Each structure stands twice: as C-alpha cells, then as structure tokens.
Amino acid sequence: MIHSDIFQDNPKLSIFLPIYYTLWADSVMTTTESKEVEALIHRQYWLSAEEKEWLFEQFNPSNPPKPKLLKNLRKEIKSIPIEQESLTAIGVALAQKYQSDVSYPQDVMADFEFTEQALGLLGKEASYSFKSGHETITNVQHAEQNFNVSALTALLDGSHAELIHRVKTVISDHAFAFREFESLQDQREQTLLWCQELAKQGFGAWAFPKFADGKDDMEGYFAIMETLSYHDLSMVIKFGVQFGLWGMSIFFLGTEKHHRKYLKDVGSLKLPGCFAMTETGHGSNVRGLETTATYNHEKKTFTIHTPNPDARKEYIGNAALHGQKATVFAKLIIDGEDFGVNAFIVPLRDAEGNLVSGVRIEDCGRKMGLNGVDNGVIYFDQVDIPQEDMLDRFSSVNEAGEFESPISSDNRRFFTMLGTLVGGRIGIPRSALAATKTGLTIAIRHGEKRKQFGPEGGEEAPILNYRMHQRRLMPPLATSYALHFGLRYLTDRFLKRSEEDAQEIEALAAGLKAYTTWFTTATLQECREACGGKGYLSENRIDALKNDTDVYTTFEGDNVVLMQLVAKNRLTEFRQEFSDMNMFTIFNYVTHQAKTSITEKNPLIVRNTDKEHLLDMDFHLSAFRYRERAILTSAARRIKRHIDEGMDSFDAFNVVQHHLLNVGQAYIERIILEEFQAAVKETADEGIKAALTQLCQLFALYTIEKNRGWYLEQGYMEGVKTKAIRKEVNQLCWEVRKNALALTDAFAIPESCIAAPIARRNRGSEGKVFKATDEHR
Incomplete structure (x- = not known):
C-alpha cells in the first residue's frame, strides 16, 4: 500500500490506486494528467481535507514513486480477480478486498469513469496490464497447413519432378x-x-x-x-x-x-x-x-x-x-x-x-x-x-x-x-525467381519465429502476425507463385515456337525477364529489412542473394530497354491488327470498344465494393485487360500525333519512353494473371486450389491497388472501390499468412541451401518438411 495508516482509516481511497499505477507506469506524469486528477480529487465530497492533500501529493509530477513501490502496487492489484473492464471498477474491487461492504454513489462512479476517458485510459485496454494470459486476434494467429504440401510441390515441379529432385540431392x-x-x-x-x-x-x-x-x-x-x-x-x-x-x-x-x-x-x-x-x-x-x-x-x-x-x-x-x-x-x-x-x-x-x-x-x-x-x-x-x-x-x-x-x-x-x-532470357528470370523463393522462405520463417511486442498483459506476438509485416511479405509470395506459372508458360511457348510467333515470344521473354528481375531486386530488399539486423548478417544469406541477383536487371539486356522492346512489339501487332481490317471491321471494333467502356464504367460497377465482386477472377482479368488495351491505344495515339506533327519517329519514341514502359508492364501483368488463373482452374486438389485461389486473388488485387491512381484517372473505379480493394488486400494478406510457411515449404528448397540460422527448423518440424517434400518422388 502507498500509506498503510491512511488506507486503514479509509479503504475507499483504493479506488485511486489503478489510476495512480497506470499514470506512473512509464515513470512520467504530465502536467495535463496531474491537473485532470487534481480536479477529480477536488470534486470528491466524501474525502476529508487531509485525504485530499495527501492525494494531491501522490499525483504531483515532481514526486514520482519508487520503482519498488510500483512493483508492489501492481502485485497488490493483480491479487484480486481482474474481470472488470475499467480502472474504476478495478479500484472498487480492490477497496472491497479491504472492506467488503464498501460502495460508492453512482455520481462518484460516473465521475471516475469520465476522468478515465479524459486521461485517454480506454476502459478495458487500461485494465489489460493487470491481467495475465491476455489474448488478442493478433497474438493468437498461427501457422496452418490447409493443403497437402508434397502435392503442391509436385504441381510446381511438373513433368521434371524426378530431375529436380536429383539436382537437389546433388547440391545438398x-x-x-x-x-x-x-x-x-x-x-x-x-x-x-x-x-x-x-x-x-x-x-x-x-x-x-x-x-x-x-x-x-x-x-x-x-x-x-x-x-x-x-x-x-x-x-x-x-x-x-x-x-x-x-x-x-x-x-x-x-x-x-x-x-x-x-x-x-x-x-x-x-x-x-x-x-x-x-x-x-x-x-x-x-x-x-x-x-x-x-x-x-x-x-x-x-x-x-x-x-x-x-x-x-x-x-x-x-x-x-x-x-x-x-x-x-x-x-x-x-x-x-x-x-x-x-x-x-x-x-x-x-x-x-x-x-x-x-x-x-x-x-x-x-x-x-x-x-x-x-x-x-x-x-x-x-x-x-x-x-x-x-x-x-x-x-x-x-x-x-x-x-x-x-x-x-x-x-x-x-x-x-x-x-x-532467347533461352538466356528464360534462364535468368527463372534463376531470379528461385533466389526470390529462397529469400521469402528465410524471411517468412524468421517472421514466424521472431516474437516482438504484444498486448498489455499478453505474450509477445510473432512479427508475421503484424499487418504491415504481412503487407511486406504476402504480396511478394503471391507474385512469386504467379511468376512461377507465367515463366512456365513462357518456357512452353519458347520450346514450341514457330517462325511466325518468334518475335512475339522474344518480346514475351524480354518482358518477363525484366518484370521478374525487377521484382527479385525489390523483394530481396524487403526480405532483408523484414529480418532486421539479422537480415544484414552474411550468415543468413540474404546479402548474397541481393548482391548476386542485382546484376540480373542488366543481364541479357537492360530491363528498361527490354520493356521498350516489348512495347514496340505490342505496337507493331496493334498496327497490323488494323492493317488487316477493312472499314466495316474497324467500325465494329470501335463500336465494341465503346460498348465495353460503357459496360465497365457503369456507375454501379465503378463503385461496386461487394466482396464477391472484388474477389471475382473475371473482374480481375477485365481490369488487367482494360488497362493493357487503354495504355497501348493511348501510346499509339501519342506517337502518331507526334509523327503527324512532323517529329522524327526516333524522337517520337524517345518522348513517350515512360509511356512505353507502362505498355510493356501492363502486357506482362495480364499474361501472368491469365496463366495463374488457368493454373488455378486446372488444379483438381481442393485444398491446393483454395490456397492458390487466395494467392491469385491477392496478386490481382495488389497489382490493381498499385495502379489505383491510373484506374481513378480513367474513371474505371471510384475512390470508394479502391479503398475497398485496399481493405480486401489487407484481409487476403491476413488469410494467406496462415499458410505462408506451408506455401514456402512447397518450394522444397533443400535445408542445406537455405542455410540461414534464422530460418533453421527445429528437429521435430525439420523431419516433417523433408518427408513432405519427398513423398511424391
């Protein structure tokens, strides 16, 4: 107790103790807080002058309590069952510990609760510091495995699963x-x-x-x-x-x-x-x-x-x-x-x-x-x-x-x-993506193991439970899966190429190489930061992954140049599409485009925030296709206008270079989404299908969110819809986080290759992972 004699004379003073402890818990009481409590004391007609004077002294900012006193006071308060949701109610319960028939008039209770709010001591939030085992939505979230990991590995490895396993055995x-x-x-x-x-x-x-x-x-x-x-x-x-x-x-x-x-x-x-x-x-x-x-x-x-x-x-x-x-x-x-x-x-x-x-x-x-x-x-x-x-x-x-x-x-x-x-422009992005998968595996495992902060009265939470940490790592995880299927499509097109589609495939390879290696550079930096100082240590491998892949953005062609190559290919195809059309076909095309715009810019659609609509894959693909076509058409118009005004075509392309990069990027993102959606639809295993669906939805909505400024400028969406998309991205990150460990386990990266101490498995789970990755072999 603060002063045994005065509390024995009037146990009702105990109502002040929870507020006293809470205000002094950080060792500083501000002048504003002191004045608020001083006013409260003045209003208590049931206190004697001596008691008020004594209380004023306790809440004096220049008279902090000794640390031992605060520790004892905390023990004292925690000695009673904490079921109440306000400091006032806890104070009453504490007073009743010393005198069971203690009670306070209703106006006194209301006055104390009003002061709590004025001090910013938010009811049950303030009471959590006296409770043990306090749980929240944040700190109870944990890793799950809602699908067969080895089956997903088999799906990712495809027809070369045996060869991939052999290579992994050698490098292990x-x-x-x-x-x-x-x-x-x-x-x-x-x-x-x-x-x-x-x-x-x-x-x-x-x-x-x-x-x-x-x-x-x-x-x-x-x-x-x-x-x-x-x-x-x-x-x-x-x-x-x-x-x-x-x-x-x-x-x-x-x-x-x-x-x-x-x-x-x-x-x-x-x-x-x-x-x-x-x-x-x-x-x-x-x-x-x-x-x-x-x-x-x-x-x-x-x-x-x-x-x-x-x-x-x-x-x-x-x-x-x-x-x-x-x-x-x-x-x-x-x-x-x-x-x-x-x-x-x-x-x-x-x-x-x-x-x-x-x-x-x-x-x-x-x-x-x-x-x-x-x-x-x-x-x-x-x-x-x-x-x-x-x-x-x-x-x-x-x-x-x-x-x-x-x-x-x-x-x-x-x-x-x-x-x-062109094969080099296939090998480099596939190599870059493997490095990204390694970095994400290290960062996600660390995020699951590393605990930091937590609610008052509760345990520390894994940092992977924090929304911003999920925001940092879950979209890249989804994009990695998306790129896996996009690069598989590119490889298949390259192997089956004909003379007629050679230039299209060259452009596709250039674009995917640029998009993937830019993504790798950005993601590995995010992984490094997400692992804090541990990510900076060479032993945890992210530095090597970052440094060794940095040049991938210029290997096999500088990425900016490659994206311009993609844009020029798209413009060539756009021009050929029209050159093969007669006037009637062109009229029909323009009419169809107008109808499409009217449909997609319908006031109900541009404002639609319904969850089912936002998660709909047809909506995602329509949004990607609309952006790709609109940017391509706009770039073609700009170049034509410059040339019509007498500008040299070389200068015209130079003037619109930034626009051309957007043409290439929009095209590549549409291809990636199409291939990811196709892979989801072809998946028979319901557990895997559900996990991939979430990843596909996250990739699509996160990409739309990144480009929300463009969609708003075009009138394709209104602010209420882009806000709803942001909220849905947050929710998908929360849901994908549950399977994040399992999704990285499905990469089946040999533990000897991960090698980072911060990503090391404990003995029990390590064996399970190896078994899971080997079952399908």
Missing part, C-alpha cells in the same frame, strides 16, 4: 556446402570445381544432342538451372555461361560440323568457353558492334580484330581465367563491304591456360556480387581463325568467297539469329 551433398572464401581466386576455383561436378552428373550437356552425351531436353536444362539457383549463384551463372551461352550459341548458330567438333567437350567442361557479345561502347545495341571479322579468301580465314578501345569485349564471363575459346560476335567484312554482325568461334587460350597470340585479356576484378565468375575484358589484335569456325546456320561464305544466307533480309537475318538465343 557435403561437397556443395557453403563456406567462407579466403580470396577471389579461391572463390573462382571453387565455383569451377562445382561446375565440373555438375558436368560429371550430365547436367551441363542436358540440352545437347545425344551424340554429345546430352538428353536433347531444353526444358530439362531450364529446370536444372532454376533448381541450381537455390544454391550459390556464382555457380549458376558460370554454369549458364558455359553450357547455356557458350554451348547453346554453338548449338543454335552453328551447324552439324560445329556440333560434332565442339559440343561434347563443352558439355563435359573439357572445353571452357565464353560468349563474347557485349562491347564497352555497345551493350544492348548489338547491331552497333564494332569488332570486325575480315575474310581473307586466299587463306580461307577470318581475321578478328578490335579496331578501338570501345570495341573491346567487356564483362565476359569465363574470360579472366578459364575460357579457352569464345563465340565472338563481329561485323563480317568481305572485300571492304560490311555484311552485318555474325558469330565466330575464336581461340583465347591453349589447354595449359596460355593466351594465344593476338589476344589480350584483363580481369574485371571484384564486383558487387557473383565473384565466383571470372569476368574479363578481351582485345583481339589480328587473330586469324579458319573459315569453318564461322557459325554458319544463318549465313556463310561460299567457295567463291561470297556471302550467302537463306534469309535475304539483313534485318530479318539479324533478328532471327538473336531470336535463337
């Missing part, structure tokens, strides 16, 4: 354990050893013909590269350079003689090689490359030469240490005439690692990430190669020393040649 071996590297040289040599081991397993040659010890399985190669990306990304990129870029350039741009001569040694890594396209002065603009390949008809050779420093081959993987040969892209010169960019196999080193005459290579040194890859800068000084080492699938030099090609158009030949190399 002790030989692939992560370790600290003593030097750059040490890291590079370890990366090479890992790639050699993967080649021994047959993974490098997987897409090559059977005579080269391959499986002739390009889809399997993509699955291998994606699965390897759960491990060290330097290893993945070196693997991709050797077997994807170097090997596939020979396979796709060369002919039988090149395949027989080189592919077996490439697939076994007996012949390490490079893909030398990028130049210091010309990155994305491949047509502007300046390296020359001059044909000498008398010697039947090509002379590869770097005419100036800007023409040096830069940032070439495998070049600094290990590459023995390279596919070099250079302008073919015959009798002084330029026949455009072609591809040639050029030696760099002999088998002992000595540079060949005329080749100079500089080491790029340390980079922001991927330091296991030995990038270098290559200069050629009149290096002669035999005529047969021109990769001649699309062009060649005949016996008479004349240029030949089955494709007469220089433009078409160039884009056909590059189109065969």
